[in-house]
Amino acid sequence: MAYVSAGEVGQLADGTMKEVMANDHEILLARVGDSLYAVDSRCPHMGGKLTEGRLEGTIITCPRHGSRFDLADGSVVRWLQGSGLLSRIGTTLKSPRPLKTYNVKVEGGEILVEV
Ligand code: FES
Structure with a gap:
């Protein structure tokens, strides 16, 4: 694993998100505020594109x-x-799985993601 550039921190405003490619990920x-977060952009349920979802604080909702x-x-x-039948069936077929997270840091104004 190595840190890969993901752009300039000044170009990512508070409360916003974007998709970046880093080592084919x-x-x-x-x-969010002064904190940066890096996670898989695809939902672990069925691959929904999370960058098209809704961001509220640190909570992302799959579209x-x-x-x-x-x-x-x-x-x-x-x-x-x-909480209906379809949701219960869906949960039975695919049990809940967390999002993969990545370490992220800033050096000299550059965002670096460990992949
Ligand atoms: S693909 Fe994200 S909740 Fe189904």
């Missing part, structure tokens, strides 16, 4: 079926949206 990079994850540690906040 699609990574969601987000800034496909509404699963929610905390960018701080990748933990599942909610697995699938709703």
Whole structure:
């Protein structure tokens, strides 16, 4: 594993996210306050593109079926949206899995992600 450049920190505003490619990994990079977070950009449920989801604080909501994850540690906040039969079936077929997280740091204004 090595740190790979993911752009300038000054170009990522507070409360925003973007997708970057680093060593063939699609990574969601987000800034919340002074903190940066790097996670897989694909949802562990069925590959929804999380950069098209909704970011609220450190919580990202998948645009496909509404699963929610905390960018701080990748933990599942909610697995699938709703509590109906389809959600229960979906959870049975695919059990909750956390988002993969990556170490991230800033050096000289440059964001570096460890992949
Ligand atoms: S693909 Fe993300 S919740 Fe289904």
